[in-house]
Amino acid sequence: MNLREKYNIPHDSIITIAGTVGVGKSTMTQALADALKFKTSFEKVDTNPYLEKFYADFERWSFHLQIYFLAERFKEQKKIFEYGGGFVQDRSIYEDTGIFAKMHYENGTMSEVDYETYKNLFDAMVMTPYFPHPDLLIYLEGSLDEIISRIQLRGREMEKNTPIAYWEEMYRRYEEWIDNFNACPVLRLNIADYDLMNEKHSIEPVLEKVGRAIQHSRRWKTRQLIK
Ligand SMILES: Nc1ncnc2c1ncn2[C@@H]1O[C@H](COP(=O)(O)OP(=O)(O)O)[C@@H](O)[C@H]1O
């Protein structure tokens, strides 16, 4: 029996990994996909034409970057559903608006008119009854110190040169955002409770929780359909 069957995870599941920059989403995405033999959908950082410019000048590039991310994530989302699931996705589409666009608007680095245009587009594309939501959003959380040290360790220059206050604010916003998030079922994992770098088997307790959460949410969906 493979790990997917062992933990009762349906072959067509769609799992998205959320959490602040540097918390370990990409690492978890790869580990889960390897264990489940699922496909991955990664954020493309190296080929993003706006990201470095954005870190150098938030005000000038924030709208361009949000439109770019929205288009990329929407294309990925479409691909995932066209394949019929069996995917782990690195970062959810919900974080773009709920964290990043909102934060830049509220800090004055995205104008009101740009923010309204962006939100209208996001709502028309995503917040409709026709947009299929993931089976599960895994939210990774941990201490701010650990997350900042991971950003430093990973070593993307644009992130290393960004003031710590930016990551602190993002961290605080994520905590508030996840407490109010209800677009799909959520599983919260603390990064102190597993170590994917040094203990390969630490993915198994995660799989067990994922299996239980997806079974629970699918039973709930079936009951809603029968009602
Ligand atoms: N469980 C872990 N223990 C220690 N370091 C980790 C762990 N998971 C990820 N990292 C490291 O933290 C950094 C950020 O991880 P990454 O998966 O790229 O985060 P994200 O995709 O959330 O930005 C990377 O250098 C990665 O190797």
Ligand SMILES: Nc1ncnc2c1ncn2[C@H]1C[C@H](O)[C@@H](COP(=O)(O)O)O1
């Ligand atoms: N929607 C976004 N707006 C601004 N910046 C974003 C957005 N989505 C991702 N990013 C940035 C943050 C990081 O520098 C890279 C990759 O994110 P990571 O959390 O490391 O996967 O893109």
